[in-house]
Amino acid sequence: MGFSANGKQYLLPEEALYLMECGNVQVFYQDLPLSIQDGFECFLSSSSVSLQQYQVFGHLKRLGYVVHRFDASSQPSSYARQLNLPQSRGARSLKRKRSDSLVPTCSHSEAHKVPDVKRRQAEEDPTLPESRPTSSQDTLGAQSPSADSNGGRPWWITDAVASHQSHEHACRRSLCWDGVIVFPDVASLRGHSSCLASPDPSLLPGGLTVGECDVKPWTRRINQREVKMSAKDRERERREHRRKWDVNRDEKVRQCRNWAEYHQLLASRQGRRSGRPEHLWQREVTPLHDHTQPISTGELLDKISVIKSTHVLEGASRLKASEEWRICFTVYQPDTVATFKKSNPGKPFAHMCICSFTGPVPDLAAIKQLSFQSGDVQIVFAVVDAGDISFYTFKDFQLPTDVYP
Amino acid sequence: VGGPWLPGDPHLLSPPPACNNGGGSSPWRGPRKSEPTMHISQCDSAPLLWHTDEVAAARSLGLVGALLGSLPRTPRQNVRLGRPLLLLPEEERFLGDCGALTAISQSDVGVREHARQVALYEETLERSYQEQQVLALQDRKAAVLRVDCEEDKRRRLETLERHFSFQRSALMVQLNTARVGPAHLSAGPASCAIRTPAADAKYQVFLDLRRRGFYLTSAGKFGGDFLVYPGDPLRFHAHFICVCVRADERVPLSDLLAAARLGSNVKKTLVLCSPHCHGGGVTYSSLQWSGMI
Numbered sequence: 001m002g003f004s005a006n007g008k009q010y011l012l013p014e015e016a017l018y019l020m021e022c023g024n025v026q027v028f029y030q031d032l033p034l035s036i037q038d039g040f041e042c043f044l045s046s047s048s049v050s051l052q053q054y055q056v057f058g059h060l061k062r063l064g065y066v067v068h069r070f071d072a073s074s075q076p077s078s079y080a081r082q083l084n085l086p087q088s089r090g091a092r093s094l095k096r097k098r099s100d101s102l103v104p105t106c107s108h109s110e111a112h113k114v115p116d117v118k119r120r121q122a123e124e125d126p127t128l129p130e131s132r133p134t135s136s137q138d139t140l141g142a143q144s145p146s147a148d149s150n151g152g153r154p155w156w157i158t159d160a161v162a163s164h165q166s167h168e169h170a171c172r173r174s175l176c177w178d179g180v181i182v183f184p185d186v187a188s189l190r191g192h193s194s195c196l197a198s199p200d201p202s203l204l205p206g207g208l209t210v211g212e213c214d215v216k217p218w219t220r221r222i223n224q225r226e227v228k229m230s231a232k233d234r235e236r237e238r239r240e241h242r243r244k245w246d247v248n249r250d251e252k253v254r255q256c257r258n259w260a261e262y263h264q265l266l267a268s269r270q271g272r273r274s275g276r277p278e279h280l281w282q283r284e285v286t287p288l289h290d291h292t293q294p295i296s297t298g299e300l301l302d303k304i305s306v307i308k309s310t311h312v313l314e315g316a317s318r319l320k321a322s323e324e325w326r327i328c329f330t331v332y333q334p335d336t337v338a339t340f341k342k343s344n345p346g347k348p349f350a351h352m353c354i355c356s357f358t359g360p361v362p363d364l365a366a367i368k369q370l371s372f373q374s375g376d377v378q379i380v381f382a383v384v385d386a387g388d389i390s391f392y393t394f395k396d397f398q399l400p401t402d403v404y405p
Numbered sequence: 406v407g408g409p410w411l412p413g414d415p416h417l418l419s420p421p422p423a424c425n426n427g428g429g430s431s432p433w434r435g436p437r438k439s440e441p442t443m444h445i446s447q448c449d450s451a452p453l454l455w456h457t458d459e460v461a462a463a464r465s466l467g468l469v470g471a472l473l474g475s476l477p478r479t480p481r482q483n484v485r486l487g488r489p490l491l492l493l494p495e496e497e498r499f500l501g502d503c504g505a506l507t508a509i510s511q512s513d514v515g516v517r518e519h520a521r522q523v524a525l526y527e528e529t530l531e532r533s534y535q536e537q538q539v540l541a542l543q544d545r546k547a548a549v550l551r552v553d554c555e556e557d558k559r560r561r562l563e564t565l566e567r568h569f570s571f572q573r574s575a576l577m578v579q580l581n582t583a584r585v586g587p588a589h590l591s592a593g594p595a596s597c598a599i600r601t602p603a604a605d606a607k608y609q610v611f612l613d614l615r616r617r618g619f620y621l622t623s624a625g626k627f628g629g630d631f632l633v634y635p636g637d638p639l640r641f642h643a644h645f646i647c648v649c650v651r652a653d654e655r656v657p658l659s660d661l662l663a664a665a666r667l668g669s670n671v672k673k674t675l676v677l678c679s680p681h682c683h684g685g686g687v688t689y690s691s692l693q694w695s696g697m698i
Contacts, residue, residue, distance in 0.1 A: 021475040023580055031523045035581035036474065037455045040448045040489065041510075051449040055473060062481050357625030385625030386491060387471025 003342075012069065013043035014057045021058070052384040053328050053354050059389050060352075064334035070327040070351060072373060180257065186218050298403045312396055316372035325366040327351045327373060331380075350380040350393075357385045367394055443500060444509045445492070452497040453489035455583035460490045467615055468496045469622050469638055477582065488582050493623055494604065495611040522586070530578070538571040545569065607631075607649045609680035613687040614647070621647075628667050633676070645676045645691070652679045652688075665692040 001019075002011040011019070017039045019025035027034045034042070044051050060067050184196060196213040204210065229237065247253055256262040271278050280287055288303050289295055295303075329352040332345060340346070351374045355362070362370070362381065370379050381392045443459040445452045454460050454470070463470060476487040492500070500506045514522070542565075549561050607630055614621055614633060622643075624632040629646035646668050650656055661677075668675035675692045 018475075020580065021477075022480040023477065026578060026580060030519065032519075032526055033578075033580070035584045037446060037453075037489070037582065037584045040453065041446060044449050046449055051451050051473075058475065059483055062475065062483050064481075383625070386493060386623035387473060387486070388623075388626055390626055 012049075014049045014054050017043050017054065018058055018061055050354075052356060055384055056352060056354050056382040056389055057329065060329075060331060065349070066332040066334070066340055066345075067352075068330045068332075068345075070330050072327075186215060186222060298401065301401075301403055309398060312368055312371050312394075314368075316368040319365055319369040319372070321369060321373070322366055324360075325353060325355075325362055325370060327370060327379070328354050330377075348377050350378050352380055352382050354382045354384065357383055442505055442507045444507050445497065445500075446489075446509055448489075452492045452494075454492065455489050457488070457583075460488060463490065463492070463496075463500075464637075466500075467618075467620055468492065468499065469620055469634075470496060471623070474582070493611075493621075495608045495621075498608055499611070499615070530576075533578075534571075534573070534576055537576060541571050541575075542566070542569050602651065603649070606651050606680050610647065610649050610678040610687055613678075613680070627671060627673070628664055629675070632673075643673055646671075646673050647676050647678055650677050650679045652682065654679075661692065665694045668692070669694040 001015045002009055004010065011025075016025060016027055017036075020027060020034070020036055020039050027039065029038075029042075040051075043049065044054050049057070057067055195215055198210050198212050201209065252265055253262065256265055268278050271281075276290070289300065330348045331350045331352055332340060333349045351370075353362075353370060367379075378393055381394075383390045383392060443454060443462065444456065446455060447453070453473075454463060460470075470490040470492045472486040473489055473491050474487045476482070476485050479485070497506070545565055546562060549558060549565060552558065611621060611631065614631070620634040620636065620638055621631045622634070622638060624630060624643075624646050627646045629648045631647035631649075632643040633645035633647055634641045634643050646664075648664060656677075665675050677690045677692065678687050680687045
């Protein structure tokens with residue numbers, strides 16, 4: 001109790017009044033002793049210690065606690081607190097390792113300790129898609145796509161069968177050229193007419209006229225002899241041909257109008273096969289998780305959680321001190337009286353804030369600011385109601401998770 | 406009984422709770438000017454009574470109040486406390502309306518008066534010292550006489566009388582709880598509480614319940630305005646928790662349910678009191694949570 005200054009021992013007003021009430025101290029003012037009524041009227045006021053604060057002070061002192069006025073400057077800084085703490089703060093993380101056993105979220109033995117700040121390890125979102133495997137089917141593209149935009153027969157076939165389609169051909173051909181040049185396969189013309197029809201004069205520049213083309217001298221230059229194969233070779237050929245699938249039979253391939261589109265088609269097919277379809281991974285919004293990678297249910301739930309749990313000290317340093325709510329007293333445990341030293345009081349039991357039932361309940365900003373000011377010591381609200389005092393404290397609470405790997 | 410409640414409100418029990426005048430409750434003593442005045446000392450804007458007879462008088466009027474100070478005989482416990490007595494604002498206003506209140510304050514005295522007081526105090530101290538000296542000597546002699554052997558007694562009594570000295574530091578002094586001497590009346594009004602409509606409503610309810618003989622204390626712990634006892638709180642448990650609601654106030658149903666559940670948990674009935682405007686009576690509705698049928 002009390003403090004010494006200028007070589008003298010001083011008592012704080014609430015301490016003096018308490019000792020007067022216990023009958024241990026007689027206070028003189030101008031050579032006359034003060035009665036307790038005088039003490040109440042002189043020592044207690046809203047500027048020094050209010051009546052409610054003295055009620056709480058007296059209540060705690062009668063129970064045996066050591067009660068000091070709160071001194072914000074004597075609070076150890078967070079760095080100093082870190083050095084003195086016996087248990088590490090960052091040992092527990094919310095990210096559960098698959099190999100470890102259950103990590104408890106609150107492993108303190110003291111019931112009053114406010115849980116420490118939990119460091120969340122940032123999940124690395126797989127934003128970058130894996131590099132697509134290069135298409136190995138470029139070599140297959142030796143054959144030119146034989147289908148033109150008309151999707152019909154090539155223009156050099158002028159059978160009677162195709163004559164009724166000539167009108168449609170003419171209509172379709174009147175559309176703009178799509179950049180596809182189809183060359184006739186002379187070797188396959190064996191069964192057909194021996195000459196190629198002349199091209200459409202509208203396609204020719206200027207006043208060029210081209211007659212029919214005689215195919216015979218060209219066919220003579222092509223080796224059209226049948227390959228002599230044994231029965232086994234023929235069987236093998238048949239089997240391979242059965243397995244070989246003409247790439248041009250694919251509808252999508254026929255729709256490709258140039259090599260770039262064909263490459264895109266091949267790439268998207270490859271992507272889908274490898275599990276990274278481009279419509280998912282190449283856009284602005286990509287999936288949260290690559291489904292081919294293994295992930296535990298708990299981690300997945302963490303990824304999709306929208307509301308992240310927060311801590312009471314988050315954003316607390318930015319709040320400025322309010323006048324309405326401030327810590328009044330520092331309370332130390334009664335059984336430490338024997339080991340209590342003013343120079344080394346030890347860790348306080350609680351910090352007291354005093355209010356009344358007629359006043360407002362502390363809002364979140366006040367609680368944050370008080371917790372920040374108090375450090376790791378719990379804050380107790382002493383609510384005074386005429387003669388009774390009730391003690392309340394707010395405890396941090398983490399919602400339980402039911403999912404474990 | 407009028408209907409201050411809006412439709413859809415809980416069931417109105419129009420007869421007020423039965424007033425049992427038995428159990429030692431004091432009869433209603435209306436304001437009479439012949440009441441002995443009580444001296445209120447304002448400490449940090451809280452009304453305190455310091456003198457024992459005034460505290461007893463307040464109790465006889467049915468005002469319970471709350472004791473704040475340490476009990477002089479056993480100061481280091483919280484079960485029984487001593488003076489001063491803190492009055493509720495309604496109790497203070499009640500005493501003020503009775504005319505039984507005088508506010509006192511400490512005022513500065515002149516130099517000569519102060520010197521006179523100092524001289525008086527020192528004279529009292531000296532007289533007390535002399536008395537105590539005599540009593541101490543008697544005490545020691547009685548201790549010697551209690552011893553059995555006869556011859557030593559006379560000799561020891563003589564040496565005792567010759568060499569006895571009573572130290573000043575052994576003097577017992579009295580630490581007064583209340584201020585001694587004449588009270589200095591303060592110039593200001595007896596009660597300086599701010600009058601708000603809510604405070605007026607509470608006071609009306611307080612008056613009405615006091616008139617019916619109930620004892621009232623503060624009920625902040627129970628989420629209400631008053632705790633209503635059928636008799637002296639030292640002899641009874643509280644029966645009701647009173648919540649004062651103004652007639653024009655809309656109360657959300659969730660508040661009513663929370664208050665009713667709280668009351669049922671502590672085995673008290675919740676009573677909603679709403680005073681009629683301009684004097685008149687008070688309408689009471691009690692809520693009891695009966696659970697699912």
